[in-house]
Amino acid sequence: MASKMQQLVQNYKKDSAKALEKYQVLRDLDIFVLDNSIRESTVGQLRGHTLESKWKIYNEVKQCGFKNTIVASFSHMTRVDDVFIMQLKERGEDPEGLWAFSEITEGIKNKIPDTENVPVGIRKLKPAGLYSVIFEVDLGDGVYDFNKFTIKDMCELLNKWNNWCFENLSPKAKVMYSFRDLPDTMPDHSDRAFEVVSFLANLPPNRRPFGMMFEEPRGKSMPEECGMWARYIRKVMDDHKWKGHLLVHVHEKFGYCDVTALQVLMDGADGIWASVCSEGAAMGNAPSCVTLLNLIRLGNKKVLKKFNCTYLRKAAINVTKITTGMEPHSRQPIFGARATDFVFDLNPEEFDLASFFGEEAPVRITTMASKEMIQQRLINLFGNDPQFTLELTHKMKELILEDLRTGRKEEYMSMVGLALLFDRAGGSLNQPMRDAIDQFEVRSPHAKYLLEEVRKIWDEWDLKDKVKGDNMLQFDTFYNGFLAPYFSCYRCNDTMKALQAIDMDADGMVDWNEFETYLKWALHQYPMTETVDELLDITFRKGLIPAMQDEYIKTK
Secondary structure, three states, rough: HHHHHHHHHHHHHHHHHHHHHHHHHHHHOOOHHHHHHHHHOOOOOOOOHHHHHHHHHHHHHHHHHOOEEEEEEEOOOOOHHHHHHHHHHHHHOOHHHHEEEEEOOEEEOEEEEEOOOOOOHHHHHHHOOEEEEEEEEEEHHHHOOOOOOOOHHHHHHHHHHHHHHHHHHOOOEEEEEOOHHHHHHHHHHHHHHHHHHHHHHHHOOOOOOEEEEEOOOOOOOOOOHHHHHHHHHHHHHHHHHOEEEEEEEOOOOOOOHHHHHHHHHHOOOOOOEEOOOOOOOOOOOOOHHHHHHHHHHHOOOOHHHHHOHHHHHHHHHHHHOOOOOOOOOOOOOOOOOOOOOOOOOOOOOOEEEHHHHOEEEOOOOOOOOOOOHHHHHHHHHHHOOOOOOHHHHHHHHHHHHHHHHHHOOOOOOOHHHHHHHHHHOOOOHHHHHHHHHHHHHHHHHHHHHHHHHHHHHHHHHHOOOOOOOOOEEEEHHHHHHHHHHOOOOOOOHHHHHHHHHHEEOOEEEHHHHHHHHHHHEEEEHHOOOHHHHHHHHHHHHHHHHHHHHHHHHOOO
């Protein structure tokens, strides 16, 4: 029996290792990112981007460290893109990484493209000094009649505009071709795609395109299906010793988009063109933030060196807000408010977790705080003030100790809490302090009500504890009552370590007084809090979880 069980274990380990081998590609991948946040994030929205919003998104993308950005898609009408690219030139932005889409024809009649007139997309690039072009190519039967306009004709047309770019835009022009209808092409006409790639691969080295691109525009194809497209396109490129890039863009429909992007990268693509956030046509796209964070999670260190990974989450949040006027959905993976995206296996100097979360733990002013710490906290919150002397902060520390001895329960972390302590110590409230207190006092009856409502929830869960009425909850009870929405697995090692890292337990118990301190901090710091759910959400997301995280890192 034992030998049979041992054999089962050995087979399991062997099969698991074999199944996971494919992810090694993602760990080693030197990924190319062509950012599409400016264009993709406005597709399907009720409002287009203004010049101001385009600049805001452009600057967010730059902070991520992305060197290649799609900045325009042109038509015959004057639109914001036309003005935007001229402003890029006027402000001295480096044209090397600025890309624009272009059609391959000025028009189509009877399913035959115009092959004589220069497409407007590339004509408009010249005045702006841009020379990086993405030509959109359709190979299915829905656009062209390939019985009349053959694939050979298509290849000649692509080559014509390729040469035009080198001769009219710049000798160092960069050209990519994007297959935008592969789901319609590959089932019955894959030969068309392979023939086009083969033709481009055989162009002279100094005229060979920068790379190929394709998209899954409807989100209906399976991950393995899209992966096979990449595998065979890459095979054609390799057969002709063409080391160009192969980029993928995936839209959402049935929940596969992020998996599909990763599958394509495992099967031959070496890059993505995507928005940093998920906003886009229909139900959105596979965002670069999620794709890159998955590579990092798998141990890819090249991504960490290549991009400003600590800013990816903030950029995704900010671009979402610029585009929609709202925060990302709270359960959006990686950059949603409720995303429990802990990444424990990377060294802090390589990936700053606190910055990744976009949250900072509240500075805890406790009995352990020195007068110097209190002084620095005053300056950080309220600016320089001659009153902020070590003599006065010493009095503030003495009041904290006195509160502890007399059983007075206060918090000193928020602007309001620290200002009130400063006032009690004999300080004269300055204007920022008065503003913080005034704002809170207007809402104080409601704040008291919210605190009482949380206490009712606490007391209900206390009834389930073995010992009742002791102001303590067992960890299990506290998790079920409060923590479950924020930590997916109570018994998971990382969750337990995070819980134990913060000083809120006594023999495996959670103290109401410690929990109440964070609730009061949340009410002081966010006085416009309306509901109990909102109060708990702020307390955990902006207070307790970042504090747990910081304490955990310190103990590593």
